Amino acid sequence: MELAEAKAGTADERVEPHDSALLAVDGVTMRFGGVTALEDVSFEVARGAICGLIGPNGAGKTTLFNCISRLYDPHTGAIRFDGRPLASFSRHEIATLGIARTFQNVALFATMTTRDNVRVGAHALARGGFLSSALTLPLAGREERRLAERADALIEEFGLKAVADRPAGELPFGVRKRVELARALAIGPKLLLLDEPAAGLNHEEVDALGAEIRAIRDRRGVAILLVEHHMNLVMRVSDQVVALDFGRVIADGSPEAVRANPNVVRAYLGSAA
Template sequence: MELAEAKAGGADEGVDLLAPALLAVSGLTIRFGGVTALQDVSFEVAHGAICGLIGPNGAGKTTLFNCISRLYDPGAGSITFDGHPLASFARHELASLGIARTFQNVALFATMTVRENVCVGAHAIARGGFLANALATPLARREELRIAERADALIEEFGLKGVADRPAGALSFGVRKRVELARALAKGPKLLLLDEPAGGLNHSEVDGLADEIRAIRDRRGVAVLLVEHHMNLVMRVSDQVVALDFGRVIANGRPDEVRANREVVRAYLGSAG
């Protein structure tokens, strides 16, 4: 990762990073045995902002994502989303709250078609219960129609019409990444967590991904929290960058500011530059 060569695109002037936060992480600390994975981590992400989360391997980025996803319970501190403390919600309630996530290793149902995978995302926020679906009530039928229409719109948007009826497991890695994005957005989230979305993509696909992330935010007003090692991608798309090292926040600001921060340069390059 060449930090010195990363091009900072600069923050979107339309995003007010000082506006009331959609996501607020405050004093987050978590330990595994004698190892402190996160130490007093605090930062905020505004509505509609793209925030890049960077740091060397072992800095605590994935641990932070897992705390936001309610996979881990921190030992201290809090996470507030849209005014609600996340500790009050079970992990299966996050979709209805407005949080969606993609994973470093694409997590699709390999034997299901692309359309079926995208529909699964919409089902996560469906209003009909098990009994309504089992009895095929009018509510359930309307819900299924709405889900199918949402899935078809996303398939069109992400250029997946040609593979919509193919099993997801038979597709290339880059295409499966797009399917996973479509499935996450089928939930209609307010916050999209992207866990190393550029992993395994070629240069052309990374360029397309950068454009897609910005377009997702611009089309929907969705805030994005992005964990990524591809520094050019982070600096190109982010309004805000938070840098972690050994579980601590060492920088938090606009891309150019963080890129020039001496602690960040030291963490990546081993010197103050």
């Protein structure tokens, strides 16, 4: 416990990223005008680990997600994925590197069917290219069949077969969340970014989500970085928890150590008691 808290309290000390880490965030600072959203943020996520990213509103969690997704370029610091600097890749290459993301506000194509939404996710893997598709070459046909098979397997895996041909906009909110998960996993990512997946879900759905997050990791070996305000969910499913406050890391360790860390208690409750 003392060791974990000592580690959590040394956010000002620079830790060199390990080559074995799947995701290494090193000294990332992000500013918007005069506002510092992230300040010298450093932590690592191991391969196959579930890491919960917590903090009060405005702590910088979504900003960090957007840096990892390459929607933002940090002012200082670096982010390495699978040993390679993300800054050396363009934004449209992030999916092909093996990073997938869901959003707090479910981002599906409402008029498209469940099956087609999942297939859209799989298209990042397509090898045929525009020319072969335009000319309906045999390669394009084989690619379409391969992507369709991948989408159908995910629909089966997530229990979506009964709604596969229904427009996504007609589905209940909890079901749409599962469709978005299936679509994100269609590329076979190494890292899955989940942005407040429990938002809008009832207690039973949150319990089912926790089990599903663990099952996804166990079935696929994918690492998961989870931003979530539902603390019970985070503490139940995470192997590691990183806490942010005012854009800085205030704790990084096991769920038990972070839950008891006085800096985290103060950030959430305003006191050490």
